[in-house]
Amino acid sequence: METLDHAIPQLHDYLTHSARRLPDKVALVCRGRRLTYAALESRANALAHALVRRGVQRGDRVLVFAENGVEAVISFWGVLKANAVVSMIHPQTKVDRLAWLLNDSRAAGLITEAPLAGVAAEAARRSPHLKTLLVSGALDAAPLGGLPAASFEGAMSHESTFHPPPRANLDIDLAAIIYTSGSTGEPKGVMLTHRNMLTAATYITAYLRNVEDDVILGVLPLSFDYGLYQMIMAFRMGARLVLERSFTYPSQILGLIADEGVTGFPGVPTLFAILGGLKSLEAYDLSRIRYVTNTAAALPVKHIRMLQRLFPQARVYSMYGLTECKRCTYLPPEDLDRKPESVGLAIPGTELWLVDEEGNRLGPNQVGQLVIRGATVMAGYWEKPEETARKLRPGPLPGERVLYTGDLCRLDEEGYLYFVSRMDDIIKSRGEKVAPKEVESVLTNVPGVKEAAVIGVPDDVLGQALKAFVVLEQGSTLTEAELVHACQSHLESFKVPKQLVLVPALPKTSTGKIKKTELA
Amino acid sequence: MIAVAPPPDVRATLRHFILDNFYVANAASLSDEASLLDSGIIDSTGVLELVGFLEHDLGLTVADAELVPENLDTISRLAAFVDRKRRV
Numbered sequence: 001m002e003t004l005d006h007a008i009p010q011l012h013d014y015l016t017h018s019a020r021r022l023p024d025k026v027a028l029v030c031r032g033r034r035l036t037y038a039a040l041e042s043r044a045n046a047l048a049h050a051l052v053r054r055g056v057q058r059g060d061r062v063l064v065f066a067e068n069g070v071e072a073v074i075s076f077w078g079v080l081k082a083n084a085v086v087s088m089i090h091p092q093t094k095v096d097r098l099a100w101l102l103n104d105s106r107a108a109g110l111i112t113e114a115p116l117a118g119v120a121a122e123a124a125r126r127s128p129h130l131k132t133l134l135v136s137g138a139l140d141a142a143p144l145g146g147l148p149a150a151s152f153e154g155a156m157s158h159e160s161t162f163h164p165p166p167r168a169n170l171d172i173d174l175a176a177i178i179y180t181s182g183s184t185g186e187p188k189g190v191m192l193t194h195r196n197m198l199t200a201a202t203y204i205t206a207y208l209r210n211v212e213d214d215v216i217l218g219v220l221p222l223s224f225d226y227g228l229y230q231m232i233m234a235f236r237m238g239a240r241l242v243l244e245r246s247f248t249y250p251s252q253i254l255g256l257i258a259d260e261g262v263t264g265f266p267g268v269p270t271l272f273a274i275l276g277g278l279k280s281l282e283a284y285d286l287s288r289i290r291y292v293t294n295t296a297a298a299l300p301v302k303h304i305r306m307l308q309r310l311f312p313q314a315r316v317y318s319m320y321g322l323t324e325c326k327r328c329t330y331l332p333p334e335d336l337d338r339k340p341e342s343v344g345l346a347i348p349g350t351e352l353w354l355v356d357e358e359g360n361r362l363g364p365n366q367v368g369q370l371v372i373r374g375a376t377v378m379a380g381y382w383e384k385p386e387e388t389a390r391k392l393r394p395g396p397l398p399g400e401r402v403l404y405t406g407d408l409c410r411l412d413e414e415g416y417l418y419f420v421s422r423m424d425d426i427i428k429s430r431g432e433k434v435a436p437k438e439v440e441s442v443l444t445n446v447p448g449v450k451e452a453a454v455i456g457v458p459d460d461v462l463g464q465a466l467k468a469f470v471v472l473e474q475g476s477t478l479t480e481a482e483l484v485h486a487c488q489s490h491l492e493s494f495k496v497p498k499q500l501v502l503v504p505a506l507p508k509t510s511t512g513k514i515k516k517t518e519l520a
Numbered sequence: 521m522i523a524v525a526p527p528p529d530v531r532a533t534l535r536h537f538i539l540d541n542f543y544v545a546n547a548a549s550l551s552d553e554a555s556l557l558d559s560g561i562i563d564s565t566g567v568l569e570l571v572g573f574l575e576h577d578l579g580l581t582v583a584d585a586e587l588v589p590e591n592l593d594t595i596s597r598l599a600a601f602v603d604r605k606r607r608v
Contacts (some may be wrong), residue, residue, distance in 0.1 A: 093562055115558055248564045249555060251587045282582045325597065360582060461565060481540065488543030493563055498541070 009279040010167070011175045011232070012080040015041055022212075022314035027235065029260060030070050030243040037238070040074060042161030047078025047152075049159035051109055051468060054132035054148070058083040058168045061177060062109035065089040065120055068222050068245050071136040071152060073231060075111045076222065081164035084109070085174045087189070091116060092492040094421065097187075098123035101179060101241040102130060103235040105189060105382065111152065119145060122135075127364045171195045178225050178383050180323045181426060185437035187383030190323045197230070197232065199375040200326035203348045205233050207236050207330055208264070208291055208317065214239040215288075216264040217257060219247045219271070224432065225323045227297055230266055247271045250278060258285040265311075266293045267301065268431030273461045276306045286311060295319040295327070301340045309338075309349060318343055320419055324391060325376045325403050328352060329417050342416040350374030352417065354409060364413045367420050425516070427456035427464050430494045434466060436516075442490045443468060448476035453506050453514045454497060469519055471506055478502075531601045537573050538595070542566055552595040567592065580605045 011303030018027065019041035027037040063080040064086060066072040072088070079086035087105060089098065096117060102110065104128040112120040114137030124133050136152035147157070175197050177189040202517040210216075216234045218241050220292045234241040242260045247253055247254060247267075257265070267275070272294065276279070292314050299307075299318055307316050315472045316336055320343035321327035329352070330346030346352045353361050354368035373395055378390035408420040408425035425432045436454040443452035459465035468487075472478055478499045481497050486494045507518040531552060542561045544550050556562040562570065570592065574580045581604065591601040 204596045245557070246564050248562065248567050248588055249589055250564075251584045251590075252589070270565070274568065277568075283585065461568065485543065489545070492565070493543070493560075 008171045009198060010076050010080070010169060010171060011197050011201075012044070012164075014232065014236040015077050018235055022238045023256070024239055025238065028073055028241050028243060030068070030072065030073070030397040031201055031245070032108040034069060034072055037235075040077065043074045043156065044077035044081055045164045046159040046161045048076055048081035048164045050078065050131065050134070051084065052165045053159070054109070054150075056082050056084050056108045056131065056157070059173065059306065060084045060108035061087060062111065063087045063089050063098075063105065063107045065093065065098060065110060065112040065115070065116055066136075067091045067116075067133050068218065068227070068243050071101055071113060071185075072222055074242075076231070079109070079111075080175060083165065083168040083173075085177055087177045087179065087445040088228060089179070090221055090492055090496075093119070094492070095373070095495060096490065097125040100520045101187065102127035103286075103472070104187070105177060108132070109134070112136070113152075114140065118143050121149070121426045124149075139207055146389070159266065161162065169194065171198070174379065176228075176272055178223075178228075178323050181433040181435040181438065182387065184442060188384055188387055191379040191382050193341040193379050196326070196376055196378060197248070199349060199439075201229060201236050202228065203231050204327055205350055207332075208233075208293070209315075210239065210264070212238045214263045214290070215261050216241050217262045217266065218243040219245075219253060220266065220268065220431075221246075225326060226266065226431075227266070229326070230264075242343070247274060250274055251284075254278075254281070254284040255287070256327075257289070261288045263288055263290040264293075264462060265289050265291070265314075268294075269294065269299050269428040269463045270461055271306060272299065272303045274352050275310070276303060277461075287313060289314045291315045291317060291333075293317040293319055295321060301330050304336065304340050304401045320344070321408070322405055324378045324405070325350070325372045325374065326406070327369065327376070328372055331416075335416070336456040339412075339416055342385070342418055344414070344415075344416060346372075346374075347376075350376060354411060355404075362411075364411050367410045367424065370409045370417070372405060373400075377401070377403045388501040415491075427454075427466060429456065429459075429462050429466055431463065432494045434495045436466075439466060439468065439491065439495055441469055442494075446478065446483060446486045448473050448478045449483070451506060451514070453519055453520050455516050455517055457520070458500070462498070465498040466495070467499040469501055469503050469506060469520075471503055530602050531595055533578075534595050534598050534602070537570075537577075541569060541573075550595075552599075554595075555589075555593050556595075557589065557593055562592075570598075574602065578602060 010151050019037040025039035026034045028035045062084045064075040108131045111134045117135050133149040134152040139151045171194045176192045176196045179187040179189050182188040218230040221226050289311050315333040318331040320329050325345050329344040351373050356368050358520045392401040406423045410418045439454045440452045450473045452470045454468045456464035507515040509515050562577050571582050
């Protein structure tokens, strides 16, 4: 194992430190598999060597396109150990978008798994920068012909597991790029340095009071920063991560919570709405749960009360943030009864304030844009200088940059924050960001569609559901079902409109822009 | 002459519902034994829709503890589950 004489820490030191301290402890429980810290560390080392051997160099981007699973976990740490930049990609991503991501990041490597190999191969063919494609599971050579493809397990099998490749990065180098939906519909890659991620994990584990004995549930995708940080924080503490693909079968997850003695339960409003809808929750032993966290969208007060009832012994955290700085605020659980609608105070190590349109600081009870200052603030958007300049602007110190979040908020007299609305038209559905423009462009690209508008409508389970209004060309015989199908074939399922209606025309402004405020 | 409708085939009904409501890249190749979760057809809100269909359209009552892949993850398992529930 690597000797730890590095003065400057990097994100993957979390795994290495825990592996040195607790080699035989089970770090990861995932679909029947149990891996110790030592096993994860040595596999991540082997993968790092395999990537370097295949041409991945310092600072190169490597995409991990996989379901939550053991291989995705190994890949995340292995890419970091190769001195490369990791980007976790949602497993439902379709060919066009994956190809776009490969090209935007000019990825040198793509790691995927057998069930997704078809999509990965098709996207990889359009990516001239790719040096290696690793596929875990049963390798079917046919669709991979002509690609620099190899078996994930095979590539690792002859590599050194004891040491990673020599360390080349600084802590100000990039660790990860997390792609997030932009209001233009084109994804933006949020660049996060090792320092950004180390800082965020340190502050968040501090206020959650995480300890080595924690058993943290991971049912949110690793491609979602909130899901990813569950793993990072668990490994930081030497705790245990119980990783599942999703909350699809809630009773199975509840059984797992009981069997594994889960202590930390992170969720999003959709998940808690599903939980609240179950009829026989008392049948499961949830008494070991020490804390429950919510983020992505404000939790309705009725769900807060439900969680307090369900987990009377647990600290319930209402939190808020954005990928660009990971987390902005958390509500100390002690304040939940007093201020259930607030998302709380700035997380440790960061500060926040609100500004009006001219950039003047605002006082209590005035609505303005939230600004965040601290070491968690991203390095910028990957190769998007204009968008970066809009979000990262000069701060109080000469030369520093602070994050203009694009979110409208208000502070009360005690300094507690309340989320009001977004400044763009991004919709939060199932806790994931959806740009209406992306969905609208899929719809308008269907032959026979004249125009389309997509809005968010309140939904008990999804938070916001997508509703699409479509105007057809004259004579077109397209049906609603066909249009939904077209969306399903191009978009991840959380971006597919739940409701779709055909309308004769869309309301317009005098300049011909679609007036979304009149749609409902 | 009185036309006697054949007993509705549960598998066909289920397949029809799945193809209508979820995205199946290649409908013809969806086998009755394919995992709906593994093939990306069903996710957490998808399961709720599926249960809604079983309860409202097929008149079953599904208990929380029955929301497991052993009952729901393939067309065959779904058909067997529906069959068992109807016999109760």
